[in-house]
Amino acid sequence: xxxxxxxxxxxxxxxxxxxxxxxxxxxxxxxxxxxxxxxxxxxxxxxxxxxxxxxxxxxxxxxxxxxxxxxxxxxxxxxxxxxxxxxxxxxxxxxxxxxxxxxxxxxxxxxxxxxxxxxxxxxxxxxxxxxxxxxxxxxxxxxxxxxxxxxxxxxxxxxxxxxxxxxxxxxxxxxxxxxxxxxxxxxxxxxxxxxxxxxxxxxxxxxxxxxxxxxxxxxxxxxxxxxxxxxxxxxxxxxxxxxxxxxxxxxxxxxxxxxxxxxxxxxxxxxxxxxxxxxxxxxxxxxxxxxxxxxxxxxxxxxxxxxxxxxxxxx
Amino acid sequence: xxxxxxxxxxxxxxxxxxxxxxxxxxxxxxxxxxxxxxxxxxxxxxxxxxxxxxxxxxxxxxxxxxxxxxxxxxxxxxxxxxxxxxxxxxxxxxxxxxxxxxxxxxxxxxxxxxxxxxxxxxxxxxxxxxxxxxxxxxxxxxxxxxxxxxxxxxxxxxxxxxxxxxxxxxxxxxxxxxxxxxxxxxxxxxxxxxxxxxxxxxxxxxxxxxxxxxxxxxxxxxxxxxxxxxxxxxxxxxxxxxxxxxxxxxxxxxxx
Numbered sequence: 001x002x003x004x005x006x007x008x009x010x011x012x013x014x015x016x017x018x019x020x021x022x023x024x025x026x027x028x029x030x031x032x033x034x035x036x037x038x039x040x041x042x043x044x045x046x047x048x049x050x051x052x053x054x055x056x057x058x059x060x061x062x063x064x065x066x067x068x069x070x071x072x073x074x075x076x077x078x079x080x081x082x083x084x085x086x087x088x089x090x091x092x093x094x095x096x097x098x099x100x101x102x103x104x105x106x107x108x109x110x111x112x113x114x115x116x117x118x119x120x121x122x123x124x125x126x127x128x129x130x131x132x133x134x135x136x137x138x139x140x141x142x143x144x145x146x147x148x149x150x151x152x153x154x155x156x157x158x159x160x161x162x163x164x165x166x167x168x169x170x171x172x173x174x175x176x177x178x179x180x181x182x183x184x185x186x187x188x189x190x191x192x193x194x195x196x197x198x199x200x201x202x203x204x205x206x207x208x209x210x211x212x213x214x215x216x217x218x219x220x221x222x223x224x225x226x227x228x229x230x231x232x233x234x235x236x237x238x239x240x241x242x243x244x245x246x247x248x249x250x251x252x253x254x255x256x257x258x259x260x261x262x263x264x265x266x267x268x269x270x271x272x273x274x275x276x277x278x279x280x281x282x283x284x285x286x287x288x289x290x291x292x293x294x295x296x297x298x299x300x301x302x303x304x305x306x307x308x309x310x311x312x313x314x315x
Numbered sequence: 316x317x318x319x320x321x322x323x324x325x326x327x328x329x330x331x332x333x334x335x336x337x338x339x340x341x342x343x344x345x346x347x348x349x350x351x352x353x354x355x356x357x358x359x360x361x362x363x364x365x366x367x368x369x370x371x372x373x374x375x376x377x378x379x380x381x382x383x384x385x386x387x388x389x390x391x392x393x394x395x396x397x398x399x400x401x402x403x404x405x406x407x408x409x410x411x412x413x414x415x416x417x418x419x420x421x422x423x424x425x426x427x428x429x430x431x432x433x434x435x436x437x438x439x440x441x442x443x444x445x446x447x448x449x450x451x452x453x454x455x456x457x458x459x460x461x462x463x464x465x466x467x468x469x470x471x472x473x474x475x476x477x478x479x480x481x482x483x484x485x486x487x488x489x490x491x492x493x494x495x496x497x498x499x500x501x502x503x504x505x506x507x508x509x510x511x512x513x514x515x516x517x518x519x520x521x522x523x524x525x526x527x528x529x530x531x532x533x534x535x536x537x538x539x540x541x542x543x544x545x546x547x548x549x550x551x552x553x554x555x556x557x558x559x560x561x562x563x564x565x566x567x568x569x570x571x
Contacts, residue, residue: 179432180429182432183429184425185429186433187409187413187433190408190409191414194408195404195406197400198406199417201392202392202417202475202476202479203389203426204389204417204421205426206389209427
């Protein structure tokens, strides 16, 4: 029941927004898609795997910079190539870092990922030629399925073709994640979170399960980052700064940790709230801080949990 | 008789403390081996070493004739050497059927299958149902583990190891934390279920002498990390000196 209502609301919103709301809000929805995809990855690792990463902004930035470098520096405009490259580069880097990180849990895992995130952030400044240093690199409009859409304005491109492209990408990745969390792998990951020792004795190689979740989460974050880069029009080091890693954890907890709809609801709530608060008060960070405290205390399952309670749902 | 598990000269030290000292014994098909001894005798260390949680400082563990001493716990479990824990260990957020499913997938090498919902795997589903039924928990298939009674948790915990189709299972105090009035019922259910599911031998750490006398076919007495008795229960319990030297008559040593 809860799911049907949520899905109905979601479908109505995303189908209507390009026609009804201003271009500004339509771009906001793209941002929401980007964050949702990244958060799905983080949710797999943190929500279902119990591993709190404080460095996943790195993988979002890898996605964003891949689009920037390929488009602006190498003249490759195909967004499909961008996505494939972003996913591969991020997955490869995660495969290397994960070999170390996935051996740790709790605060040690968090600190390791934080450390690698900081190292990556400083790399962005160091390799100025590739990354543009402090200013970052601009992200040119990519082509979608070979169409450059050069006849329409940037805004029309974003609120038109790119909007639908991102929506489809979001839906595909959402369906895939829904499958992953219900699959034997998803169950093993949750089992490893709840009781790693027992899980190991049930024949599950716990470290390898965590490792795979780490890599998958990095791929999702990179794809989310790639979408954000196009909608922002730039990839800058802020995206990789450690506060951004904390930010995405915040959005996920806001939406609902370990809930399938948590990433979507979290990023929608965040995008709308941030927009509203920033327009109305300079103390928006204060409001967010207070909101997080309230969520943790009264709604540990986030906005998804609140909605479920409101609809009288079971969970 | 076919030998299933062999401990050969197992030694495990923690610093200067010797938890296991040259422990050797065989478990053959059909045996129910009870390991007894005072606290700190090395019973749990023995179980942990056999199951793969500890690597011994010396000695070997053979299962079905092959050395498994270098294998991690997960690999031993998939080969059919399972265990349960002293403290009830269930996944609070799992339903009984989800918990029992974990071993069913790992045994078939499907842990890393990501592209199909777990509930769509038919052979696993019927296997889960039959395992849960053997433990008398069919009415609890879709109950959250956290909502089970203490006795049901114990049974569900052991049931979750049974989808590994183990030939031998190590049970660390299967009736700890259970009211004494319930112990026989749980124990009988457990023995009947494991037997019907093809478990050939059991090794259990147990404090309750009455249970041991009734269900074990062999008693191994451990003291200070060494085997000091390895007898059938009739002889073990027939000799007060043996009991006293191993379990101790001093109050507070027989339990805990």
